[in-house]
Amino acid sequence: xxxxxxxxxxxxxxxxxxxxxxxxxxxxxxxxxxxxxxxxxxxxxxxxxxxxxxxxxxxxxxxxxxxxxxxxxxxxxxxxxxxxxxxxxxxxxxxxxxxxxxxxxxxxxxxxxxxxxxxxxxxxxxxxxxxxxxxxxxxxxxxxxxxxxxxxxxxxxxxxxxxxx
Numbered sequence: 001x002x003x004x005x006x007x008x009x010x011x012x013x014x015x016x017x018x019x020x021x022x023x024x025x026x027x028x029x030x031x032x033x034x035x036x037x038x039x040x041x042x043x044x045x046x047x048x049x050x051x052x053x054x055x056x057x058x059x060x061x062x063x064x065x066x067x068x069x070x071x072x073x074x075x076x077x078x079x080x081x082x083x084x085x086x087x088x089x090x091x092x093x094x095x096x097x098x099x100x101x102x103x104x105x106x107x108x109x110x111x112x113x114x115x116x117x118x119x120x121x122x123x124x125x126x127x128x129x130x131x132x133x134x135x136x137x138x139x140x141x142x143x144x145x146x147x148x149x150x151x152x153x154x155x156x157x158x159x160x161x162x163x164x165x
Contacts, residue, residue, distance in 0.1 A: 037113075039098050039124045041132045042156075042163065048074065056096040061112035062130070066102065068143040072133055075100075080108045083115040096122040103131030 022030065047054040058075040060067055067077045076090055080101070091097060097116055101108030106129060113123045126133075134140055137151030157163050 037124060038127050040165070041126060041128045041136055041138070042165070044072075044098055044126050045133070045136070045138045048072075056098050056124075057091060058126070059091070059097050059099045059112065059116075060130070061099050061101050061108045066130075070130065070134065070140040070142045070147065072100065072130070073139060073141050073146070078112070080112040080115070083112050084119065087116060087119055087121070091116075091121065093120055096124065098124050098126050100126040100129045100133070103129040 021027070044058065047056070048058070058072050060071045060075045060077050061080040061083070062071075063079055064077070071077065078086055078090055097113075099109040099112045099116070101112070104127075109125045109129060113125045116123045128135075130140070132155060134149055135152040136156040137149060139146055139148040141147075151158060
């Protein structure tokens with residue numbers, strides 16, 4: 001008997017299993033829904049690189065100063081605070097929108113996606129935002145022109161074409 005079971009008389013449950021995992025059917029429904037709401041940086045980059053119409057538009061929801069520092073090539077710039085006021089002039093309701101902001105620590109893309117959905121747009125959020133776009137080594141545009149950094153080996157494969165996800 002361990003010290004924890006001796007004092008409580010019960011088997012201790014680790015923090016991962018303290019709340020039981022969902023049933024397989026519940027998990028499948030959750031993850032299917034998650035994929036309906038989110039797009040991954042690599043998938044967005046692959047769709048844009050394939051040439052032709054990717055079937056969606058990318059929307060950068062950051063400030064003008066942030067946009068000038070760097071943005072996804074071909075993205076539409078529409079700061080989150082202006083979505084309700086200007087979306088109709090910049091976006092076609094028939095074309096899905098993929099929003100992004102700075103990165104995982106910023107919810108601007110989530111707020112922009114909510115505003116767009118409430119206006120009747122089909123929308124997904126790009127996980128990782130501009131931070132992971134740059135960290136994964138994809139080219140971006142700045143006020144100075146096109147730039148690209150080497151992929152961060154902690155976020156993207158260095159010697160492979162794809163991560164295999």
